[in-house]
Amino acid sequence: MKSHWSDEEAARYVTRYAQQGVNADIALRVYTSRLLGRDPALVLHGGGNTSVKTSVPDHLGRPTDVLCVKGSGWDMAEIEPAGHPAVRLAPIVELRALSKLSDEDMVNIQRCNLLDSAAPNPSVETLLHAFLPHKFIDHTHSIGVLAVADQPNGGDLCRALYGKRMGYVPYIMPGFLLAKKAAEVYEADPTVEGLILEKHGIFTFGDDAKQAYERMITHVSTAEERLQKARKAVFTPAPLPKQSASAADIAPILRGLLARDGAKPMVFDFRTNADVLNYVNGADVARYSQVGVVTPDHTIRTKNWPLVVPAPDAGDLAAFKAGAAKAIDLFVAKYHAYFAKYNKHQDPPKTELDPLPRVILVPGVGLFGLGANKSAAKIASDIAESTVRTITDAEAIGIFECAPETDLFDMEYWSLEQAKLGKAKEAKLARRVVAVTGGASGIGLATAKAFKAEGAEVAILDLPGEGLTSAAAKLKCAAIACDVTDIASVKAAFAKIAESFGGIDILVSNAGKAWQGKIGTVDEQVLRDSFELNFYGHQRVSQAAVEIMGKQGFGGVLLYNVSKQALNPGPNFGPYGLPKSAALSLMRQYALDYGAEGIRANAVNADRIRSGLLTDAMIADRSKARGLSQQEYMGGNLLAKEVSADDVAQAFVSLALAEKTTGAILTVDGGNMAAAVR
Numbered sequence: 001m002k003s004h005w006s007d008e009e010a011a012r013y014v015t016r017y018a019q020q021g022v023n024a025d026i027a028l029r030v031y032t033s034r035l036l037g038r039d040p041a042l043v044l045h046g047g048g049n050t051s052v053k054t055s056v057p058d059h060l061g062r063p064t065d066v067l068c069v070k071g072s073g074w075d076m077a078e079i080e081p082a083g084h085p086a087v088r089l090a091p092i093v094e095l096r097a098l099s100k101l102s103d104e105d106m107v108n109i110q111r112c113n114l115l116d117s118a119a120p121n122p123s124v125e126t127l128l129h130a131f132l133p134h135k136f137i138d139h140t141h142s143i144g145v146l147a148v149a150d151q152p153n154g155g156d157l158c159r160a161l162y163g164k165r166m167g168y169v170p171y172i173m174p175g176f177l178l179a180k181k182a183a184e185v186y187e188a189d190p191t192v193e194g195l196i197l198e199k200h201g202i203f204t205f206g207d208d209a210k211q212a213y214e215r216m217i218t219h220v221s222t223a224e225e226r227l228q229k230a231r232k233a234v235f236t237p238a239p240l241p242k243q244s245a246s247a248a249d250i251a252p253i254l255r256g257l258l259a260r261d262g263a264k265p266m267v268f269d270f271r272t273n274a275d276v277l278n279y280v281n282g283a284d285v286a287r288y289s290q291v292g293v294v295t296p297d298h299t300i301r302t303k304n305w306p307l308v309v310p311a312p313d314a315g316d317l318a319a320f321k322a323g324a325a326k327a328i329d330l331f332v333a334k335y336h337a338y339f340a341k342y343n344k345h346q347d348p349p350k351t352e353l354d355p356l357p358r359v360i361l362v363p364g365v366g367l368f369g370l371g372a373n374k375s376a377a378k379i380a381s382d383i384a385e386s387t388v389r390t391i392t393d394a395e396a397i398g399i400f401e402c403a404p405e406t407d408l409f410d411m412e413y414w415s416l417e418q419a420k421l422g423k424a425k426e427a428k429l430a431r432r433v434v435a436v437t438g439g440a441s442g443i444g445l446a447t448a449k450a451f452k453a454e455g456a457e458v459a460i461l462d463l464p465g466e467g468l469t470s471a472a473a474k475l476k477c478a479a480i481a482c483d484v485t486d487i488a489s490v491k492a493a494f495a496k497i498a499e500s501f502g503g504i505d506i507l508v509s510n511a512g513k514a515w516q517g518k519i520g521t522v523d524e525q526v527l528r529d530s531f532e533l534n535f536y537g538h539q540r541v542s543q544a545a546v547e548i549m550g551k552q553g554f555g556g557v558l559l560y561n562v563s564k565q566a567l568n569p570g571p572n573f574g575p576y577g578l579p580k581s582a583a584l585s586l587m588r589q590y591a592l593d594y595g596a597e598g599i600r601a602n603a604v605n606a607d608r609i610r611s612g613l614l615t616d617a618m619i620a621d622r623s624k625a626r627g628l629s630q631q632e633y634m635g636g637n638l639l640a641k642e643v644s645a646d647d648v649a650q651a652f653v654s655l656a657l658a659e660k661t662t663g664a665i666l667t668v669d670g671g672n673m674a675a676a677v678r
């Protein structure tokens with residue numbers, strides 16, 4: 001591991017933040033925190049923390065000694081000065097005189113001493129930083145250090161490696177007691193450059209930002225070098241099926257099996273590479289993957305153990321499903337037993353969390369991270385990947401061992417985490433995966449946006465190109481290239497959805513294009529082209545969606561944009577209206593054939609929406625032909641109001657939420673009796 005410190009870059013931080021009234025200590029604290037935070041071998045997702053002791057003016061302008069320490073909710077990779085809230089130092093240092101202090105009281109006292117009442121909660125490791133005298137203190141959960149420390153003889157290995165340069169702190173849950181113990185270890189030998197926290201991580205100290213940071217790099221490098229010595233080859237692979245199923249094949253099966261006992265569906269995130277495969281394919285994976293987390297705060301994101309399912313044979317998914325169901329039963333039973341065992345000693349008793357896994361290891365395929373949304377799923381799979389590296393290294397030099405289960409329970413059921421339970425209300429469409437075809441513009445884009453606003457995970461499907469990528473980037477959702485007139489493209493797109501999210505819940509089949517021509521003379525090819533897109537396009541994506549929904553087994557929603565042409569055809573619009581009428585029948589057929597599976601099918605009949613189908617030039621022509629202003633033309637309905645793409649989008653969302661409605665058409669046209677459903 002190399003130091004990325006640069007004198008020039010450090011000077012730029014100092015200058016840039018000075019313009020915002022931030023002192024040099026804090027500017028440099030931001031600089032090296034980012035250096036640490038950007039290396040996943042050191043820190044992941046809000047893990048780790050850093051601090052600086054400095055002086056800032058209080059509200060009367062008097063210099064005040066403070067500890068600026070990482071605030072909860074901030075990620076070091078992107079941290080700003082506001083991510084290091086200032087806490088008055090003297091009052092929190094005095095706490096050391098106490099013999100005990102609850103986490104709630106500790107958080108309260110820390111908050112009472114903030115200079116800014118709106119600042120985030122200072123890190124749970126604040127007192128550890130405060131009780132040590134050093135100006136700069138850095139803390140990471142380095143993979144290299146953990147691979148050495150997470151051993152039955154981890155303490156001895158670390159002592160052999162670092163000697164007197166580091167102090168050694170036995171495992172204690174983060175909080176007041178750990179802070180006191182760390183200070184005692186330091187005071188026993190004030191020449192140490194940092195502390196190794198057994199089964200947890202590493203702290204380094206410095207008089208300045210560079211020294212603390214570079215000591216971190218040096219000591220982590222020492223651990224990494226040790227891991228390269230006397231290494232044995234791991235892991236011995238277990239036999240695999242000749243042809244493994246793909247992640248896309250099995251994700252919907254797993255997602256369906258986990259939506260059990262009324263549990264809401266999870267969102268998945270898939271990872272695979274040579275290291276992951278080497279790990280999940282190991283004959284001994286049921287041992288080394290089930291020991292526990294590599295550092296206790298991971299348990300809040302991943303639970304203590306991943307679920308291991310059988311290797312899926314592409315030719316026998318039914319056997320995989322049966323094996324996976326059994327593995328899930330065992331996982332859930334084990335989790336309930338773990339909770340019961342440790343909750344017995346709790347006063348007051350804890351509230352049991354859901355017993356479902358957050359990481360699934362699939363031999364021959366890779367791993368899935370799971371969560372209530374895509375970002376939680378990604379965090380779980382990032383941590384799982386880092387766990388793969390740590391345990392692989394640990395096993396290469398010895399045997400992986402982590403903090404005892406009772407400590408992991410204390411972390412998972414930490415009172416501060418329990419206090420958050422049930423407080424965050426989930427959005428209406430949270431955990432739901434939505435695919436919108438023709439999603440890069442017009443009604444499709446507005447619909448993607450509306451579903452996103454309801455908390456859904458959205459994939460925009462459209463023809464490949466700049467339009468698709470920029471729309472998805474703007475909406476912060478997935479871009480999946482899909483030509484609905486090409487069966488191979490549709491299959492690939494839906495496999496991508498299943499792999500990326502674990503499955504699909506709602507399809508908005510919206511892609512379409514208007515062809516015109518007088519029906520008696522129109523070229524047959526025009527009609528065929530229109531049917532290809534405006535009818536078969538809907539059919540292809542519907543088939544692909546119901547296949548995934550069938551594997552999940554908990555229903556789904558198909559929504560179609562059928563247009564007014566299906567109900568109230570316009571002159572010379574046959575090439576567009578005919579396939580749209582067929583698409584309306586298609587919706588009814590899916591409602592009929594799939595109702596028993598809980599799959600609902602509904603359509604929106606929209607009219608006169610400014611879009612790629614009805615361009616500004618067309619609006620100008622038509623209003624002129626009728627002797628109307630454009631405004632009169634567009635508002636030519638009972639409500640005399642122009643209808644927008646957002647209005648149509650809301651109709652799709654309403655139909656997705658209407659749990660007892662199937663085979664229905666919802667009209668969004670401002671009122672037009674000629675196009676009314678009859």
Ligand code: ZN
Nearest residue numbers: 048139200201
């Ligand atoms: Zn830590």
